[in-house]
Amino acid sequence: MPDDFSKRLAQACHDSQLIPPYGLGRQAFIAKRLKVTQEAVRKWFSGASRPKPAIMQKLAHLLEADEAWLALGVKPEIDRKEKRSLGTQTEGAVFFLFGLATMAGATAAFASKDDPRSAYIDFYFIMNGVQYPVHVCVGREISKNVYEFIVPKEYPEVRCVGVVPMSHTRFHLLHLTPKGIEAHKQKKAGAWALTVSRKGTEYATGADPWPRIESFGELA
Secondary structure, eight states: OOOHHHHHHHHHHHHOSSSOOTTSSHHHHHHHHHTOOHHHHHHHHHTSOOOOHHHHHHHHHHHTOOHHHHHHOOOOOOOHHHHHHHHHHHHHHHHHHHHHHHHTTOEEEEOOTTOTTTTTOOEEEEETTEEEEEEEEEOEEEETTEEEEEEOTTGGGSEEEEEEEOSSSOEEEEEEOHHHHHHHOEEETTEEEEEEEEETTEEEETTEEOOBOSSGGGGO
16 A cells, blocks of 8 residues: 555656656656666555655655655645744844844845845845845754755845754854755745755755855855
C-alpha cells in the first residue's frame, strides 16, 4: 500500500504542468531528468522506497513543489497569527540590519514609497562609492532546525539577507546568494521559497552551504 510520501509525490506530479500525465511516461520522464533508474522511480511511486536527501531536493525542484511538504508532509501555509508574528520579526530585522550597515561605516537609506522597487527592497546602503539594495527575510522554522525563507522573484537585483532568530538579542545572518537561490528555489505565491537546514552554526540546502554573514561589509 502506498505510503504518505508516494501519495504526495503523485499529487505533486498531478499538479505539475511539466510532468506527463499518469500512464504517459511519467516515471521514465522523472528518471531521465534526475539521472536515476526507472526502477528507483517506480519504487518511489509504489511506496517501497524514498529518494535520498540530495535526490529529494532535485525532485522537489523538478516538480516545483515545497521540499519540506514533499519529503516530510510539513504544511507550508501559515495561519494569520503566525503571519503577523513573522511580519513583526521581519520589520525588526530590517531595522537591525539597517543599524548594522551604519555601524559598519556605510551610508544607509530606506526605500521611499515612490521607489518602483520598494515592494522588494527594504533599504539601500552605500559602501566604497557603490550602492547596494537589500532585501531582508526571516526564516520560519517549519520543523526542527529546518527553515523556510521567502525571497522575491527579483532576487538577482538585490542582496538577500536571511535572518534566523536564535534569541531576543542574537541572530544568525545568511547571505542568500543569487546562485544559491537559482539552484534551490521553489515556487510559492508569486515569490520563491528556500528550504534551509541548520546543523550547529552551519546552514545548507542539500549539500550546498549558505554563507554566514559575520561582517556587513561581506555584502558589498
